[in-house]
Amino acid sequence: MQIMRQKTMPRTIHKARYVLSAPDRLLADAAIHVSCHGRVSSIEPWHRMCAKPEAEVMDWNSSVILPGLINAHTHLELTSFRNQLTRFSSFTDSLASNDSLSMIDEMRFLYGKRSDIRPEEIFRAATINGAKALSCGGVLGRLRRGYWADMTVLRLPPHTRSRNLLRQILEGAGECIATIVRGKVVYQKEVGSFSPPIP
Numbered sequence: 001m002q003i004m005r006q007k008t009m010p011r012t013i014h015k016a017r018y019v020l021s022a023p024d025r026l027l028a029d030a031a032i033h034v035s036c037h038g039r040v041s042s043i044e045p046w047h048r049m050c051a052k053p054e055a056e057v058m059d060w061n062s063s064v065i066l067p068g069l070i071n072a073h074t075h076l077e078l079t080s081f082r083n084q085l086t087r088f089s090s091f092t093d094s095l096a097s098n099d100s101l102s103m104i105d106e107m108r109f110l111y112g113k114r115s116d117i118r119p120e121e122i123f124r125a126a127t128i129n130g131a132k133a134l135s136c137g138g139v140l141g142r143l144r145r146g147y148w149a150d151m152t153v154l155r156l157p158p159h160t161r162s163r164n165l166l167r168q169i170l171e172g173a174g175e176c177i178a179t180i181v182r183g184k185v186v187y188q189k190e191v192g193s194f195s196p197p198i199p
Helices: 103-113 119-126 128-133 165-170
Strands: 012-022 025-034 040-045 056-059 063-067 151-155 175-181 184-188
Touching: 012 151, 012 165, 103 119, 103 151, 103 165, 119 128, 119 165
Parallel strands: 012 056, 012 063
Antiparallel strands: 012 025, 025 040, 063 151, 151 175, 175 184
16 A cells, blocks of 8 residues: 655745734734644734744735635525625626626625625625535634635735724725635735645
């Protein structure tokens, strides 16, 4: 019998101005420690995390790190948002009904059409509830110890404050500069590169 060994990655720390580990949990000047297996080990203030010399540090500077955004290929007008949305104002996956495939753009479009829906609900639909729809609620949709380190990094304008950060993002603040899957950067805007996620 041949034993297949899974490739491991170096331990990494992702540091940012803000870490939004869930729609209702925001940390300032924080960092996420990712294990060599691509899972979140801990989320702490940076001043505690910087004492881990064995890890490679990726400093995203004036950015916010969010849980990875999930397109569950679900039309929200067929879910708990029934009768609240029109057919073409929900998270879809086709350029036939939208001019962008960006989840952030979809969320902003939805917020612009239905400002009565709270920002937290929109983020929950694209993270926690998306993970539940895929039966991955225990490993995706949040940044929490033991969860896969799937993350979205948005570069924020210098004036962005922590108060009402979700609303500011939905109103246009922030540009996606990186996508991280299981701890590996698979897209980074500056380089414009893409590599497939770890199987």
